[in-house]
Amino acid sequence: xxxxxxxxxxxFRQAGMPVNPGxxxxxxxxxxxxxxxxxxxxxxxxxxxxxxxxxxxxxxxxDGPDEAxxxxxxxxxxxxxxxVVEELLVSPAEKIATEAYVGVLVDREGQCPVxxxxxxGGVDIEEVAAxxxxxxxxxxxxxxxxxxxxxxxxxxxxxxxxxxxxxxCAKVLSGLYDAFTRNGASMAExxxxxxxxxGQVKAIxxxxxxDGNELFRRPTVEALRDTASEEQGAARAREAGLSFVKxxxxxxxxxxxxxxxxxxxxxxxxxxxEPANFLDIGGSSNPDKVVxxxxxxxxxxxxxxxxxxxxxxxxxxxxxxxxxxxxxxxxDIRVPLVIRLTGTNEELAREILADAGFEAVASMDEVVQxxxxxxx
Amino acid sequence: xxxxxxxNTRVIVQGITGRDGSFHTRQMMAYGxxxxxxxxxxxxxxxxxxxxxxxxxxxDTVADAVAETGGADAAVIYVPPAFAASAIMEAAxxxxxxxxxxxEGIPVLDMTRAHALARDRGCRVLGPNCxxxxxxxxxxxxxxxxxxxxxxxxxxxxxxxxxxxxxxxxLTRDGLGQTTCVGIGGDPLIGTSFVDCLExxxxxxxxxxxxxxxxxxxxxxxxAAEWAGRHLExxxxxxxxxxxxxPGKRMGHAGAIISGAAGTAEEKTKAFEDNGIPVARRPxxxxxxxxxxxxx
Numbered sequence: 001x002x003x004x005x006x007x008x009x010x011x012f013r014q015a016g017m018p019v020n021p022g023x024x025x026x027x028x029x030x031x032x033x034x035x036x037x038x039x040x041x042x043x044x045x046x047x048x049x050x051x052x053x054x055x056x057x058x059x060x061x062x063d064g065p066d067e068a069x070x071x072x073x074x075x076x077x078x079x080x081x082x083x084v085v086e087e088l089l090v091s092p093a094e095k096i097a098t099e100a101y102v103g104v105l106v107d108r109e110g111q112c113p114v115x116x117x118x119x120x121g122g123v124d125i126e127e128v129a130a131x132x133x134x135x136x137x138x139x140x141x142x143x144x145x146x147x148x149x150x151x152x153x154x155x156x157x158x159x160x161x162x163x164x165x166x167x168x169c170a171k172v173l174s175g176l177y178d179a180f181t182r183n184g185a186s187m188a189e190x191x192x193x194x195x196x197x198x199g200q201v202k203a204i205x206x207x208x209x210x211d212g213n214e215l216f217r218r219p220t221v222e223a224l225r226d227t228a229s230e231e232q233g234a235a236r237a238r239e240a241g242l243s244f245v246k247x248x249x250x251x252x253x254x255x256x257x258x259x260x261x262x263x264x265x266x267x268x269x270x271x272x273x274e275p276a277n278f279l280d281i282g283g284s285s286n287p288d289k290v291v292x293x294x295x296x297x298x299x300x301x302x303x304x305x306x307x308x309x310x311x312x313x314x315x316x317x318x319x320x321x322x323x324x325x326x327x328x329x330x331x332d333i334r335v336p337l338v339i340r341l342t343g344t345n346e347e348l349a350r351e352i353l354a355d356a357g358f359e360a361v362a363s364m365d366e367v368v369q370x371x372x373x374x375x376x
Numbered sequence: 377x378x379x380x381x382x383x384n385t386r387v388i389v390q391g392i393t394g395r396d397g398s399f400h401t402r403q404m405m406a407y408g409x410x411x412x413x414x415x416x417x418x419x420x421x422x423x424x425x426x427x428x429x430x431x432x433x434x435x436d437t438v439a440d441a442v443a444e445t446g447g448a449d450a451a452v453i454y455v456p457p458a459f460a461a462s463a464i465m466e467a468a469x470x471x472x473x474x475x476x477x478x479x480e481g482i483p484v485l486d487m488t489r490a491h492a493l494a495r496d497r498g499c500r501v502l503g504p505n506c507x508x509x510x511x512x513x514x515x516x517x518x519x520x521x522x523x524x525x526x527x528x529x530x531x532x533x534x535x536x537x538x539x540x541x542x543x544x545x546x547l548t549r550d551g552l553g554q555t556t557c558v559g560i561g562g563d564p565l566i567g568t569s570f571v572d573c574l575e576x577x578x579x580x581x582x583x584x585x586x587x588x589x590x591x592x593x594x595x596x597x598x599x600a601a602e603w604a605g606r607h608l609e610x611x612x613x614x615x616x617x618x619x620x621x622x623p624g625k626r627m628g629h630a631g632a633i634i635s636g637a638a639g640t641a642e643e644k645t646k647a648f649e650d651n652g653i654p655v656a657r658r659p660x661x662x663x664x665x666x667x668x669x670x671x672x
Binding site for chain 2: 278
């Protein structure tokens with residue numbers, strides 16, 4: 001789960017990190033009032049879950065309240081990577097001397113948190129890592145000890161020469177690790193971490209992603225979820241316990257298991273079709289889940305056919321067949337269903353479906369080819 | 377032979393009295409797995425009724441279970457996500473050398489600590505978020521259905537559950553049985569890698585070919601391809617799920633995500649092919665390629 005900049009900054013403040021002041025506004029008048037309150041030059045920043053906000057025109061400097069309100073007028077309602085801007089963060093502009101990058105994420109290879117820091121901040125860090133890898137310093141953290149003071153100090157000395165800045169930076173890094181672990185993050189970064197002309201180190205941007213598996217035990221973090229910015233069907237899928245990702249094609253997919261669901265999408269493409277979604281219905285054959293899945297898929301007007309691909313191992317095919325029949329009775333499915341069921345009790349499943357007027361095939365290739373034909 | 381577990385492996389089940397734990401323990405016992413004890417905190421002293429009138433004792437702790445049953449070689453974990461990392465650490469601390477963790481949804485930061493402790497104790501973790509393994513005709517640790525496998529010459533390694541069943545189903549139907557099918561798990565941090573499994577299969581004289589079923593996210597398949605290119609003497613076949621997955625989106629499995637340019641299906645396919653491993657374009661083709669390489 002991604003957080004907005006202002007939410008991430010609040011978590012950073014709670015962890016004792018120095019962060020530039022700022023408040024959220026959702027109308028030009030509110031932005032004007034904040035600009036008056038801060039005085040001088042202010043920064044107006046779009047709050048959407050997307051990188052490249054500056055390049056898209058979602059970040060503007062304003063010399064005073066009038067200009068701030070004008071920028072607000074332009075940026076509010078703007079689309080950045082398909083997301084509509086509904087909130088702005090207004091902050092007083094800083095007098096920047098240097099810009100650095102600091103971030104921490106989970107390292108798959110090392111199976112531990114890893115810091116990445118660079119004195120070249122304010123730019124795309126992946127690009128720095130690709131073009132000038134020596135400029136990015138990595139440090140793995142043993143999760144049992146946490147970030148040790150000497151490690152924070154070592155990283156700080158990669159970024160600054162002046163002792164006062166090094167000391168402040170080491171404190172920022174400890175705070176960042178704290179914010180990362182305390183909130184169950186999978187990634188936390190500051191880009192840029194600035195030093196000001198008067199010698200202060202502070203975060204003027206913040207990006208945090210939360211590990212979805214942490215949310216059951218972190219209600220205050222879950223409360224930060226912005227459901228308005230989620231894509232179509234995501235909230236409904238989450239409530240129903242389904243894994244769902246919307247795509248642009250016309251073949252709706254309903255599959256048990258994430259790996260098989262991906263392989264099904266790939267096979268749709270292989271046979272010349274385009275998948276409309278990824279959907280893992282899981283091991284359950286609960287009709288409520290099937291209903292939810294069908295509702296989510298049919299809400300997409302592009303969908304021309306719905307493909308069921310079920311490999312019954314532990315899941316019994318007859319249970320899934322009953323779920324499909326019940327779901328079809330409860331909601332209006334405006335498109336044809338093509339069904340594949342293989343595994344435990346597949347004959348029984350086929351009878352149940354046949355009695356309700358549905359046909360099921362036994363192979364994945366067959367069902368995908370049938371779906372692609374219907375969608376064409 | 378088989379890898380990691382066979383008919384002599386003595387198994388403890390953590391979470392044996394839960395809904396999933398009890399169901400799958402009965403399936404494991406019915407398949408012939410030597411389940412010697414179960415663990416559920418607060419339920420020590422009871423007996424767990426398996427199939428065919430067999431019952432095993434339930435203990436409050438893994439340490440008790442190990443001490444009272446004369447030792448266990450493996451533990452299988454069906455514990456809810458909030459307690460699963462702790463269950464792994466408990467098993468490793470009790471000296472169990474092999475832990476299969478089926479649980480999906482464990483916080484990643486919990487797993488950084490569990491993996492670190494397991495490494496220190498010399499304990500191999502399979503998973504988490506995996507279907508476990510099955511050595512056909514011998515034993516199964518986890519949830520892979522016993523009715524789709526057959527003993528034979530193929531070793532199978534996969535990050536997925538039902539996609540593994542799909543591939544195994546074709547192998548079995550085409551007369552290509554398996555030594556062991558291992559589901560290594562769909563999480564970003566897993567204890568046993570493709571390479572670990574390849575090393576084990578390479579040392580098993582009965583395994584004549586290996587199928588590697590990967591997916592988008594991370595670099596485990598690339599490492600496996602490189603290892604196979606250098607050390608593997610038996611033929612291997614690959615498959616990668618997620619060619620149509622958009623970057624930056626998690627495809628069900630916590631570990632199935634393309635980050636930046638890394639972890640794409642193209643990159644993984646190329647790594648396999650560069651190391652002489654043909655890559656199936658459809659799940660049904662995996663068995664076909666294995667058969668060809670075995671001269672069937």
